[in-house]
Amino acid sequence: MNNSKILPRREANAADFHNKTNKNSCVTKYTRAGQYGKAICCPECKDVMTVYHFAWSRLECLNCKQSVDKYDWRVIPTQGQLGTDSNTNRRED
Numbered sequence: 001m002n003n004s005k006i007l008p009r010r011e012a013n014a015a016d017f018h019n020k021t022n023k024n025s026c027v028t029k030y031t032r033a034g035q036y037g038k039a040i041c042c043p044e045c046k047d048v049m050t051v052y053h054f055a056w057s058r059l060e061c062l063n064c065k066q067s068v069d070k071y072d073w074r075v076i077p078t079q080g081q082l083g084t085d086s087n088t089n090r091r092e093d
Helices: 010-016
Strands: 038-041 048-051 058-060 067-069
Touching: none
Parallel strands: none
Antiparallel strands: 038 048, 058 067
């Protein structure tokens, strides 16, 4: 019996799941910087810099002085970043 109020079984949707990684992925329209910024890599010279918003269309690299389109920049995975962690500000007595 197919009732519209009943959710489909989970096994039926298991094949639709794709494990996507953001390893060296380009900036997309869905890329967000977050509270502590996002590290991006220049496609020309591979220099890494941190941005805190993506409200720009082109950005000039500080190292090679090339003006690069927003969607050509590469996003560095967050696992390699040294960011502020809420646990590091605690004092242990």
